[in-house]
Amino acid sequence: MNEKTTADLENLRGLIDGVDQQLLHLLRKRLDLVAQVGAVKHGAGLPIYAPQREAAMLAKRRGEAVSMNVSPQLIEDILRRLMRESYLNEKDVGFKQVNPDLGHVVIVGGEGKLGGLFSQMLTLSGYQVKVLDKDDWARAEEIFDGAGLVIVTVPISITCSLIKDKLSNLSAECILADLTSVKSEPVKAMLEAHQGPVVGLHPMFGPDVGSLAKQVVVVCHGRDSEQYQWLLEQIQIWGARIVEAEPERHDKAMQLVQAMRHFSSFVYGLNLYKEEADIESLLQFSSPIYRLELAMVGRLFAQSPELYADIIFAQKESMQAIGDYLDNYSQALSLLQAGDRNAFVDQFKEVAQWFGDFAPQFQRESRAMLQSVNDMKTD
Numbered sequence: 001m002n003e004k005t006t007a008d009l010e011n012l013r014g015l016i017d018g019v020d021q022q023l024l025h026l027l028r029k030r031l032d033l034v035a036q037v038g039a040v041k042h043g044a045g046l047p048i049y050a051p052q053r054e055a056a057m058l059a060k061r062r063g064e065a066v067s068m069n070v071s072p073q074l075i076e077d078i079l080r081r082l083m084r085e086s087y088l089n090e091k092d093v094g095f096k097q098v099n100p101d102l103g104h105v106v107i108v109g110g111e112g113k114l115g116g117l118f119s120q121m122l123t124l125s126g127y128q129v130k131v132l133d134k135d136d137w138a139r140a141e142e143i144f145d146g147a148g149l150v151i152v153t154v155p156i157s158i159t160c161s162l163i164k165d166k167l168s169n170l171s172a173e174c175i176l177a178d179l180t181s182v183k184s185e186p187v188k189a190m191l192e193a194h195q196g197p198v199v200g201l202h203p204m205f206g207p208d209v210g211s212l213a214k215q216v217v218v219v220c221h222g223r224d225s226e227q228y229q230w231l232l233e234q235i236q237i238w239g240a241r242i243v244e245a246e247p248e249r250h251d252k253a254m255q256l257v258q259a260m261r262h263f264s265s266f267v268y269g270l271n272l273y274k275e276e277a278d279i280e281s282l283l284q285f286s287s288p289i290y291r292l293e294l295a296m297v298g299r300l301f302a303q304s305p306e307l308y309a310d311i312i313f314a315q316k317e318s319m320q321a322i323g324d325y326l327d328n329y330s331q332a333l334s335l336l337q338a339g340d341r342n343a344f345v346d347q348f349k350e351v352a353q354w355f356g357d358f359a360p361q362f363q364r365e366s367r368a369m370l371q372s373v374n375d376m377k378t379d
């Protein structure tokens with residue numbers, strides 16, 4: 001680089017620094033305004049996530065961007081990222097308490113991560129939360145006394161027996177709920193053990209989400225739904241969407257969404273290990289989509305084996321779904337072994353047709369994810 005180029009670059013970079021600093025001041029200003037919105041919403045009991053406002057705002061800013069010759073996708077990306085920050089900041093103000101007359105809440109297994117998250121959200125909404133963990137059963141009577149809501153969040157393998165053995169003496173006004181990732185058996189166990197209101201919940205997210213905005217909570221109604229309507233409203237104020245489902249339909253979906261999905265990730269990791277793959281060089285040669293795939297598999301092994309064993313072993317019917325996958329894998333492999341390229345292409349087309357409009361939709365969604373993966377690269 002000659003001296004002039006160096007000086008020009010230095011000058012321009014100085015100006016860019018100035019613009020970035022202005023951006024920073026604007027961000028601070030936006031965060032302060034969002035904090036005020038959070039306080040207003042808290043007072044009025046409005047949900048943290050306002051999809052209509054977001055859609056209207058994004059459409060306007062996109063239009064303005066076009067007229068200023070700025071990419072509309074750029075402003076949308078930036079605003080979506082800022083709104084993610086808003087969810088976190090608005091959360092800190094706390095939430096309206098929908099049912100101030102409720103007695104305290106007991107979280108059975110509250111030292112677990114999901115239990116901890118619910119405990120935090122309920123506390124931020126003004127409820128008194130007591131945790132009952134495995135060493136506290138000697139004090140159980142005292143902890144349950146006066147409770148308005150008991151939430152069970154213990155490993156799936158012990159959920160039903162715990163409900164049956166330990167939760168059959170709750171008062172009839174108390175709401176009994178669970179957060180288990182299968183629903184048929186736990187809801188049945190709760191209905192058998194308890195006379196009062198019963199509801200099965202399945203939060204479709206992990207405990208590290210930060211905010212519940214845009215997350216989904218599946219609800220399986222048990223008994224006396226009018227008694228726990230406030231709880232569903234409270235969850236919506238936290239920003240989550242409620243999806244109602246019959247326990248059987250939910251559990252069937254989980255065989256594919258959870259058991260089969262996690263099991264194939266497990267086998268993928270097992271295979272890399274047995275093949276003695278060199279992760280460093282896989283990463284070096286990986287396309288963004290492969291990196292994403294490796295991240296999806298690798299993150300499994302950063303978590304608790306018991307948790308995944310619990311999910312995978314939860315329903316014996318999952319074995320059928322996993323067995324079908326193995327059969328399809330073998331059949332597809334036999335096309336390859338037979339060198340039958342045409343049959344592979346035909347099969348591909350058949351599946352693509354079945355995916356229909358979802359295929360291009362998933363392609364668009366993954367494009368945005370892949371760009372973020374690329375943005376995160378530092379070398």
Ligand SMILES: O=C(O)C(=O)C[C@]1(C(=O)O)C=C[C@@H](O)C=C1
Nearest residue numbers: 037048049050051053054083086
């Ligand atoms: O306008 C609101 O209701 C806000 O809470 C602010 C804001 C934003 O950051 O602009 C954040 C979350 C909502 O989903 C919509 C918009």
